[in-house]
Amino acid sequence: MAVNVDARGLSCPQPVILTRKALQEAAGGGEVVVLIDSMTQVYNCTRAAEKLGWQATYDEQGEVFTLTLRK
Amino acid sequence: MAPDALAQVLRPLAEMFPAERYADLLVGLRPSDDAAVYRLGEDRALVATVDFITPVVDDPYQFGAVAAANSLSDVYAMGGQVVLALNVCCFPECLGAETIGEILRGGAEKVAEAGGVLVGGHTVEDQEPKYGLVALGFVHPARVLTKGGARPGDVLILTKRLGVGIITTAFKADQARPEHIAAAVDSMCRLNRGASERVQAAGAHACTDVTGFALLGHACELAEKSGVRLRFDARRIPWLAGAQEYAEQWLFPAGTARNRSAYAGQVRFAAGIAEETQQLLFTPETSGGLIAAIPPDRADGLVAAFRAAGEDVWVVGEVLSAGDLPRIEVGL
Incomplete structure (x- = not known):
C-alpha cells in the first residue's frame, strides 16, 4: 500500500492541508492513503476529504492511524 | 491548555487563598473571572490581569498592538479603565532590536490609546516570541462586571x-x-x-x-x-x-x-x-x-x-x- 501523505507529528491544520493537496492532485479519483497520529486528525482529515467528495475509512495500529480515502 | 486541565491545577491555589480570609478581594481565583478585583477604598477597586500570546500575524507592530489589545481586554471585561501596564516579553536571541522595537511600539501605542501609562516590563529569552501586558485598572466596586450576574430574560x-x-x-x-x-x-x-x-x-x-x-x-x-x-x-x-x-x-x-x-x-x-x-x-x-x-x-x-x-x-x-x-x- 503506497502512502501518499505522512502527516504524523504535525499539528492542525497541517494534516488537513496536506490531505487536501493530495486529493486535489488526484482529482479524477482513486485511492489516497494518509498517516496521522490522533483521532482528532482522523476526524478533521475525514471531514475535509468528504467536502471534496471522497469517502474515508481508517485503521488504528498503536499510535498510528491509517486513513484511506477513495473516490 | 485545555480548560478542564487548567481548572484542575488552579483548584489547590484557590484553596490556599480562601476568599473569606481576604475581605477586600472582590474577585479572585474562586469564582474565577477575566481579571482579579481588589477593593482599595469605598469608591475604588484595583483590576489586575496578565496575558501574553505567540504571534498571530507577521508584522511586528501589528503583533504588538494585537497582543496589547488582547491583554487590556480583561480590564474592560470587568468594567474597568486601564491605568498602568507592564510589558511581558519572551524573545529569541536572533530577533533584531528593530523588530522588538516595533512590537513594543505597537503595544505602547495601544496602552496610550487606552488612556494608560506603560511603566516597565520584563524580558526573558525564548525560542518562540511571546508578548503581552500586565494590565492594571480601576473600577468602582459597585460597578464591577463579572460573569456571575446574568438573569433570565436578559x-x-x-x-x-x-x-x-x-x-x-x-x-x-x-x-x-x-x-x-x-x-x-x-x-x-x-x-x-x-x-x-x-x-x-x-x-x-x-x-x-x-x-x-x-x-x-x-x-x-x-x-x-x-x-x-x-x-x-x-x-x-x-x-x-x-x-x-x-x-x-x-x-x-x-x-x-x-x-x-x-x-x-x-x-x-x-x-x-x-x-x-x-x-x-x-x-x-x-x-x-x-x-x-x-x-x-x-x-x-x-x-x-x-x-x-x-x-x-x-x-x-x-x-x-x-x-x-x-x-x-x-x-x-
Whole structure:
C-alpha cells in the first residue's frame, strides 16, 4: 500500500492541508492513503476529504492511524 | 491548555487563598473571572490581569498592538479603565532590536490609546516570541462586571465579529487572502474600551470577553457562574469575511478540538446547524469582543449607543432560567 501523505507529528491544520493537496492532485479519483497520529486528525482529515467528495475509512495500529480515502 | 486541565491545577491555589480570609478581594481565583478585583477604598477597586500570546500575524507592530489589545481586554471585561501596564516579553536571541522595537511600539501605542501609562516590563529569552501586558485598572466596586450576574430574560449582545481564530490559522498555513487578514487584524487591534463603557452604562448584569475558549466556552462559563442557561440564534452571530470559507476547507486550529471536547457536553445545537458552524463556534478567538447580558428594556438603547459611536454590536441571544443541561442552546 503506497502512502501518499505522512502527516504524523504535525499539528492542525497541517494534516488537513496536506490531505487536501493530495486529493486535489488526484482529482479524477482513486485511492489516497494518509498517516496521522490522533483521532482528532482522523476526524478533521475525514471531514475535509468528504467536502471534496471522497469517502474515508481508517485503521488504528498503536499510535498510528491509517486513513484511506477513495473516490 | 485545555480548560478542564487548567481548572484542575488552579483548584489547590484557590484553596490556599480562601476568599473569606481576604475581605477586600472582590474577585479572585474562586469564582474565577477575566481579571482579579481588589477593593482599595469605598469608591475604588484595583483590576489586575496578565496575558501574553505567540504571534498571530507577521508584522511586528501589528503583533504588538494585537497582543496589547488582547491583554487590556480583561480590564474592560470587568468594567474597568486601564491605568498602568507592564510589558511581558519572551524573545529569541536572533530577533533584531528593530523588530522588538516595533512590537513594543505597537503595544505602547495601544496602552496610550487606552488612556494608560506603560511603566516597565520584563524580558526573558525564548525560542518562540511571546508578548503581552500586565494590565492594571480601576473600577468602582459597585460597578464591577463579572460573569456571575446574568438573569433570565436578559438579552445577549456581542461587540465584535467572530472568526479571527480560523483566519489567522489559515494565514499561518499560507491559505488566507490578504483582505481577510487585514479585517481580522483591524478587529483584533480594536480596544474593548468604548464597548465596556456602553455595556456598563446599560446596566449589564454580566460580561466577559471572547478569547481562547471560543464563544461557546466563554458562554458556558458565564452561564455556569450566573446559574442560568443561554440561547444563541446561529443566524444572528456575525462572522468576519473568510471565516466560513476557511471552515469549509476545514482549516481549524488544534484549539477547536480542545474546546469542543471540554464544552460540547454542555451545548445543544438545533438540527440543521452545519458542522462547520459548530466547529467555528468552538474555535479560539484572540482579542475578541465582549459578550454581555443586558436587561431587556435597555437593549434598544444600548444598540443605539453603539450605532451613535460608529461601533458594531449584535443581539445574538437571550438568557434562560436555570434547568437541566445543556447549559447552552444554539438555535436557528
